[in-house]
Amino acid sequence: MLPMTTMYFSASVKKLTLLCIILVGMITGGIVSVLASDPPDDTKQTSVAVRIPLVEGVLPWDDPMSAVWNEAKVSEFNLAPQVHWQDRVQEVTVMSVKVRGLHDGEKVAVLLEYKDPSNDQADAAALEFMVGDKKAHFAHGQEMLQVEGGPVNIWYWKNEAGKGIDMSAKGFKTLRTQDQQDVSAKGIWQDGTWRVVFSRSLQTNDEHDAQIDLGEWSSIAFAFWDGKLEGDVPKEKGSQKSVSSWFPMRAEPPPDNSVYGYVALGLALAVAFELVFVRKLKKGLSA
């Protein structure tokens, strides 16, 4: 005599088998994917990127001390003395920088916060970006031997100038101030710490500028000069500065809620599948 289940199954055995296999597979797959998720990589610094969220309300584009900056994510980057090309420097004052960014959909503001024991006229800071689709070397877009590189856009602030300067370079000794100035900057020194805010429209109509597309990852690099006078000359000037190489940067897009719609759809489909499935099972078993 055949087992009971065979009698139950004989009615619509093909359909039921298929359905059972699908369901068992889906449940097992789901459970495994939950259990097998990779743990977060602890070796990576959490601050490896500059994330620039969208801020509601007024962007503190010219106020480095604004409380609105507390809404921004802080990332800290180590810096190095510029030892990549001549003239090198072996010791520098600024060894790390805290970076925050905010945008309002039109304009972006980036706040640099770093320690410098003295407030000097020649103190300076700069941000660097790649321009266009070609990769540019972090050292002023210098020539690469096997890769065709692009230019860089540099946003420069110097204490004595008290404003931002929009610059371009493609290779050493090509640094120049752009004809069209789009960058603002303001620095405030307090208790041995500079807070310098740079700002600009996310998009400009200048082909020499880096354009910041919402949601797209791009690259950013930093440079700092301690202008403390040693004799008659600043301690750090020109290529003698603190630098970083490229780090990832992204101006975050407005929140996308469509994902919740898809989740609801997925839930509804799963429930509908269950209802049909259980009905078929009951039919099959009672047949």
Add this chain to the structure above:
Amino acid sequence: MKGPLFNSAIILTGMYLALKFILPLLTAPLPSMLISLYMLLTLSALMIFYTMSGTSLDEFMGPIARFLSGENQVGIAKPARLLVLVVFPLLVGWQTYTKLAPSDQPPAENRTIHPAPPGEFVGLANPYPKTPENIMMGKGLYAAYCSPCHGANFDGKGPAAPGFNPPPANFADPGTIAQLQESYLFWRIKKGGVGLPVEGMPWKSAMPRWEKELPDEFIWKIIMGEYDGAHQSPRTWEEEE
């Protein structure tokens, strides 16, 4: 509780525990994609095995069908069935969310650390003999030009190292210069970071293009000093033959 279904559950659980917890004791942990793939293969094997004959299929599927249908259920089976029916759509929802939720992580960069050198730098031999004088001169040059990043101890921990991404190479690590020939180092020192091919991401490298500042003789002697100081030997053609 014994039966094909129970056996399958035991096999799947055992497989999962082995892949997730026991295998990493012997080798590197498996990525989640691979664990999922192996679990899927195991499940497929079980399905194929239990669907080979009508009897085994019924033994395998019968309990599932009865359980899910809810017919004539008593005791713990009732809430258990309800739980399964609730958990399944939640899993689907969770999966949908994790697949579609926007990531705030930068795209992964697959930088090749030791890309192939240009043809003219393959197989060059160091033209300078490994005399104590040459090695000592190489170490002196290394101290002057290389140690700010690569470190006085050849460990990649020079005072300028923390600021660079990617970090300077650690020559004491058996995975760096010990894997390379002297001619490879000659290329990397002479042409620097900007000499790398696209897969080496030259735009991020702070390695100077030393040919602009140092004669070839200095570079060959620095290589000698580097190997000696890091207690490594260059990879040679003889070893490969």
